[in-house]
Structures are given as structure tokens and as C-alpha cells.
Amino acid sequence: MQAGNKIIVKPGEKIPVDGEVYDGNSFVDESMISGEPVAVEKKSGDHVYAGTINQKGSFNIVAKKVGSATLRSQIIKTVQEAQGSKAPVQHLVDKVASVFVPSVLVIAVLSFVAWLVLGGEQAFTQGLLAFVTVLVIACPCALGLATPTALMSGIGKGAENGILIKDAEGLEVIHKINVMVLDKTGTITEGKPIVTEIVWEDAHEKAELLPILLAIEKKSEHPLAEAVVKSIALSEQKDIRLDSFESITGKGVQGVIGKEIYYVGNARLLSEKNISIPPALQKKTEELSLAAQTIVYFTDAINVLALISISDLVKATSMEAIKQLRELGIEVYMLTGDNEQSANAIAAQVGINKVKANMLPDDKSIFIKQLQQQGKIVGMAGDGINDAQALAEANVSIAMGKGSDIAMDTAMMTIVSSDLKLIPKAIKISRLTVRTIKQNLFWAFIYNLIGIPIAAGALYFALGFQLNPMIAGAAMAFSSVSVVSNSLLLKLKKI
Numbered sequence: 001m002q003a004g005n006k007i008i009v010k011p012g013e014k015i016p017v018d019g020e021v022y023d024g025n026s027f028v029d030e031s032m033i034s035g036e037p038v039a040v041e042k043k044s045g046d047h048v049y050a051g052t053i054n055q056k057g058s059f060n061i062v063a064k065k066v067g068s069a070t071l072r073s074q075i076i077k078t079v080q081e082a083q084g085s086k087a088p089v090q091h092l093v094d095k096v097a098s099v100f101v102p103s104v105l106v107i108a109v110l111s112f113v114a115w116l117v118l119g120g121e122q123a124f125t126q127g128l129l130a131f132v133t134v135l136v137i138a139c140p141c142a143l144g145l146a147t148p149t150a151l152m153s154g155i156g157k158g159a160e161n162g163i164l165i166k167d168a169e170g171l172e173v174i175h176k177i178n179v180m181v182l183d184k185t186g187t188i189t190e191g192k193p194i195v196t197e198i199v200w201e202d203a204h205e206k207a208e209l210l211p212i213l214l215a216i217e218k219k220s221e222h223p224l225a226e227a228v229v230k231s232i233a234l235s236e237q238k239d240i241r242l243d244s245f246e247s248i249t250g251k252g253v254q255g256v257i258g259k260e261i262y263y264v265g266n267a268r269l270l271s272e273k274n275i276s277i278p279p280a281l282q283k284k285t286e287e288l289s290l291a292a293q294t295i296v297y298f299t300d301a302i303n304v305l306a307l308i309s310i311s312d313l314v315k316a317t318s319m320e321a322i323k324q325l326r327e328l329g330i331e332v333y334m335l336t337g338d339n340e341q342s343a344n345a346i347a348a349q350v351g352i353n354k355v356k357a358n359m360l361p362d363d364k365s366i367f368i369k370q371l372q373q374q375g376k377i378v379g380m381a382g383d384g385i386n387d388a389q390a391l392a393e394a395n396v397s398i399a400m401g402k403g404s405d406i407a408m409d410t411a412m413m414t415i416v417s418s419d420l421k422l423i424p425k426a427i428k429i430s431r432l433t434v435r436t437i438k439q440n441l442f443w444a445f446i447y448n449l450i451g452i453p454i455a456a457g458a459l460y461f462a463l464g465f466q467l468n469p470m471i472a473g474a475a476m477a478f479s480s481v482s483v484v485s486n487s488l489l490l491k492l493k494k495i
Helices: 071-084 092-118 120-137 141-160 168-176 184-188 203-219 223-233 267-273 279-290 318-327 340-350 361-373 385-393 405-410 422-456 469-492
Strands: 006-009 018-029 040-042 058-065 163-165 179-183 194-200 244-248 252-257 260-265 294-299 304-311 331-335 378-382 396-400 413-415
Touching (some): 006 018, 092 120, 092 422, 120 422, 120 469, 141 168, 141 422, 141 469, 163 422, 168 396, 168 413, 179 184, 184 340, 184 378, 194 223, 194 279, 203 223, 203 252, 203 260, 203 304, 223 294, 223 304, 267 294, 279 294, 318 331, 318 340, 331 361, 378 385, 385 396, 385 405, 396 405, 413 422, 422 469
Parallel strands (some): 179 331, 179 378, 396 413
Antiparallel strands (some): 018 040, 018 058, 163 413, 194 304, 252 260, 260 294, 294 304
16 A cells, blocks of 8 residues: 555555545544544545544545554554553662661671670570571561552452553553543543424424334434434334435435425524524524534424434443542643534533644644643553553553554553443552552561671570571561562451
């Protein structure tokens, strides 16, 4: 495939290259790029992108960018670069171990030398005993187990709650975030348009007109028509046969039954056909527009018969999840490729007052970097390839389980059910895990601080007591068991 090649894109196919339409028209699902849930109309002169999905129509395109030059490939490349640029976590225990082991060796040797100098007749025996006992009791197993056992318990706790944690770094860092950035479509909302309401001009005519609306929409190739058909089909079994059907590009469709003409379309169709909107429906149109609903009109040749309101519904748990994030002291932003009116309407529903609309994948990534430059620790939750760059840039990345593969591959965590309420849970699990790590390290340190001097013979001259190596071995084993037990207790704690 080379730039300049001409390609036919059939219904249901993925577009293979970035190109320009030169013949035909259809609707293309570009949600993987823009995040917009409603398919975009494409006609001659419009640009299309590799990886997006053609709907029911077909069209011809001329290739502009192919292979690694396509927008999709550039996004994937950027994600890979961002992932590779992240430095590995330097655990506290790694730094401690690098000092701890040589320090213990030095203490063991010094205790042996001290016994040789001060030990009297049994100096060599007592010194050798002290040397061995120090090495046995100071085995760094407890320090080595403190972090991984707690992390394993935390990861298991997450899995029990439907949170798949791929990267332990994410589990350690998420409790520190002070900003959470949420994608709109598919993260805060369901990610697919559905009919929320059909408002009839005359409710008494509904029974007669609903089968006609269904028959017309069944013929339509527009993606919104699918939403209408799904909402009506279960309640309406009456089959109506159309005498003729015609698609009016960019405006809607026309169906004829006998001598009656019916239309289903947008405001441009009403204007072109001089169809009037009754006052009651006009008021409802204004209300729905303010709520950022997509409005489809069902009309006869003269008047609007019904308004069909179509929307991408907010998930039932989104508002509560955002409230919980705020209670944890976290700022919440919403980023979306949608227009400002739609974005602000959704944000108002869920209680978000910091919104960025019309955001392309690069814009989201740049915004994350800007927040980080302000000293913020940023978490990002998204579901599409359009979110992958931002996910890779964020300090902690969370993918929705019903999202794209590349988003889940990029993210440190995946919310299996796509329920935002699990993000506050993940933060609480992180806090419990980090607290357990600190407890484990504390007990491991205290054990060594107390045990090593006793093993070296600190109590011998005062109390005549010198620790037996076998008892030291048992104490060392007990310290490891106590650390592991404390980590396992994490799984029993409520969140």
C-alpha cells in the first residue's frame, strides 16, 4: 500500500490508511481517535483515519498516509516512547539492603575482635559464637519480604474487588495522587448513544405513527437510526411496508406510505422542506438542546410529529465516584473530544467543574504534562486509543475493562467492570498496602536494632547472658513469619 492508491471501503470494514474521500458517503465510528460516541458523516473531500470503522455505507478514498505515518501508528509510537522513558521505582528497601548487609558483616567482625580483646580465657570461642550469632539473627529476610509480600496482598485485594493491577508502581503511587483526570465517553458515560425520550406532538397518534417510524429507521443506514430501532423494536411488533424510501445526504431520510410522505432527520431537513415545529415541541427542543441531547425529528410533509432525544448516558455510579474522589482531597478534571456544550452538560450532571473539551489525543497528553509541571501527581482514567498517550504520561494510569486493548495494555491498572467507584477503592487499597509496607519495615528494623546488639554480647558483661545461635535462628525465622502474617492481614481489612 502506497500514498496515492485508491481504496474501496465497504460497510463494516476498518479503514486501512489515513486518506481522503473522493466518492460516496457513509458514517464512520471515530471514537477510537476522538472519543466522540456518535459516528461522523463522511462525504467527498473529508479525511478519514486508519483503524476507524466504516458503518453501513461505502465510499472510495485516496491514501494520504500509510504504515507508520498514519495517525494511529503515531499515537502507538508516542505511547511506547512514554512508557520506555519512565524510570524504575527505587524502593526504600533496596537502599537499606545495600547498606544493611555490609554493616552487619562489619558488626560481626567487630564483635569477634572485641571478644578477642576483652573476652578473657574463652575469648576465641565466645568471639566466634558472637560472630555467627550476629550473622544468623541479622539475616535480611524480614527486610526483603517486607515490601513484596505487602504488594502481593494488595494486588490480590485489588483483584478481589475487580481491580487488575499490572504494575506494582501504580499500587504504590496511586494513594499520592492529587489530581484525577477522567475521559468522558466510555469512562464517565456508557459510550454508546441510546434513545432517552420520544416526545409526541399528539400522544393519541402514537400507536398509529410508531410502526411507521420504526419501518423508516429500519431502512436507514445512519448510526443513530440503530438506537431508535433498538428502543422501539421490543415494544412495537406491527410490520409496516414502505412504498418507497430515500436517503437525503447529511439531513435524514424519507419514507412514503400510500400518498403520505414522512421524514426522519435533523434541523437542516426541516428548513429545506419548510416543515414547522409546533410551539409545545419547540419549547421541548430548546430544553433538550441545553441538555446537550442529540435531537432527531419525525415529521410528515407539513409538521413535526415527534422529537427523538438521543444521548450517551452517564453511568449510574459516576457521580458518586467523583464525590468520593473529592472527599479524598483529589481534584477532578474531565477531558473529552466532544464539543463544549455536550461536555459541560455531562460535567454538570456528575459534579465536575473543571472541563476541557475538543481535546485530541496530543492535547490530552500535553495537558497531563502541564499538570505535572505544576508539581501535581496525576492519575488518568480512560478507555480508548485516543486516551493511550495521556495514560502513558500520567503518574498512575487506569483503563476501563470495556475499553480498547491498547488502553488496557498501556495502563497500570484495569477496572474490569468499568465502574468508576472502584478508583477510590484502588486508592484506599494503595494506602493500606503502603501502610503495611511501613509496618513491616518498622518491625524488621526494630527486630534488628534490638537483636544484633544482644547477639554481639551486649548483655553478657551486665547479665552474663549470651544469645545461642539456635535461638537466634528461631528468632530470625519468627521475624520473617511476623512480616508475612502482617501482610496477609491486609486481605482481611475492609475498604
